[in-house]
Amino acid sequence: MLKTNFLGVELASPLMNASGVHCMSIEELEELANSQAGAFITKTATQLEREGNSKPRYYDTKLGSINSMGLPNKGLDYYLNYVIERQQQGTQLQFLSVTEMSYEENINLLSKIQRSGYQGVTEFNLSCPNVPGKPQIAYDFELTKKLLSEVFTFFTKPLGVKLPPYFDIAHFDEMATILNKFPLTYVNSVNSIGNGLCINIDKEQVVIKPKGGFGGLGGEYIKPTALANVRAFRERLNPNIKIIGTGGVINGKDVFEHILCGADLVQVGTTLHKEGVDVFTRLNEELKVIMKEKGYTSLEQFRGRLKIIE
Numbered sequence: 001m002l003k004t005n006f007l008g009v010e011l012a013s014p015l016m017n018a019s020g021v022h023c024m025s026i027e028e029l030e031e032l033a034n035s036q037a038g039a040f041i042t043k044t045a046t047q048l049e050r051e052g053n054s055k056p057r058y059y060d061t062k063l064g065s066i067n068s069m070g071l072p073n074k075g076l077d078y079y080l081n082y083v084i085e086r087q088q089q090g091t092q093l094q095f096l097s098v099t100e101m102s103y104e105e106n107i108n109l110l111s112k113i114q115r116s117g118y119q120g121v122t123e124f125n126l127s128c129p130n131v132p133g134k135p136q137i138a139y140d141f142e143l144t145k146k147l148l149s150e151v152f153t154f155f156t157k158p159l160g161v162k163l164p165p166y167f168d169i170a171h172f173d174e175m176a177t178i179l180n181k182f183p184l185t186y187v188n189s190v191n192s193i194g195n196g197l198c199i200n201i202d203k204e205q206v207v208i209k210p211k212g213g214f215g216g217l218g219g220e221y222i223k224p225t226a227l228a229n230v231r232a233f234r235e236r237l238n239p240n241i242k243i244i245g246t247g248g249v250i251n252g253k254d255v256f257e258h259i260l261c262g263a264d265l266v267q268v269g270t271t272l273h274k275e276g277v278d279v280f281t282r283l284n285e286e287l288k289v290i291m292k293e294k295g296y297t298s299l300e301q302f303r304g305r306l307k308i309i310e
């Protein structure tokens with residue numbers, strides 16, 4: 001009922017974790033692998049291990065979350081060795097998230113993956129909002145075009161990009177024109193809405209320490225923006241480029257809406273952080289109930305079929 005084909009691999013569910021949530025350690029990744037999620041993705045890795053920003057750097061609110069983790073991770077080799085080992089054990093589809101702090105380091109990082117035995121999918125994170133002094137790559141259209149042009153002169157393995165939310169139709173147009181130039185496997189929209197601010201009114205204080213309390217927003221706050229980005233890119237991108245929808249998934253209805261907008265897979269971040277890996281079981285069940293009520297027996301029957309008002 002929920003089966004989804006991605007890169008020729010049949011998944012039992014369209015759901016997976018959003019990079020950054022419940023995917024820092026092998027223990028967490030194993031929990032995801034043994035859950036009702038259809039696939040999993042690793043925490044965005046840099047070449048070397050990183051401490052990340054000072055704590056508190058993550059905070060759950062009633063309507064979602066705010067984070068300024070600062071890219072803490074155990075380093076590329078930790079995750080690369082893990083996914084290669086699982087690949088050798090027969091795992092067919094895996095996602096490895098990566099990024100670096102400079103143009104050259106990004107090229108070096110992807111070259112290393114290209115030379116490795118990893119055959120799975122690489123998600124190139126172009127949208128981390130929380131490294132002080134580092135503007136998000138994907139908000140710089142020329143840089144993004146230059147970087148992807150060079151990457152695709154040597155990278156031949158499946159590559160997706162993780163994008164920040166855009167808020168202007170001209171930006172959807174410009175970014176889609178750039179992305180359509182490349183043999184991308186998918187586009188993942190959206191990353192957190194960067195540089196929001198949450199306040200504890202009792203203390204009259206911000207809730208996270210880095211960057212004076214500024215951090216990326218997730219959860220209910222961002223669903224309308226996430227759905228708009230999924231829809232906008234689905235409408236503009238070459239059909240060979242798949243879409244992963246991320247942002248604002250609280251229940252099965254939200255999963256349905258992402259797929260209605262065109263998402264091939266749907267990622268869960270904040271709600272996974274709040275609920276743990278059982279969230280995938282709940283969301284799968286809730287989605288099935290909605291599909292039954294509507295008479296759908298497969299995701300293809302409604303994927304991308306959002307209607308406008310004529």
Ligand SMILES: O=C(O)c1[nH]c(=O)[nH]c(=O)c1Cl
Nearest residue numbers: 068069070071128130192216
């Ligand atoms: O601060 C982070 O580690 C972080 N936080 C986010 O909300 N998105 C990202 O892509 C990353 Cl890399």
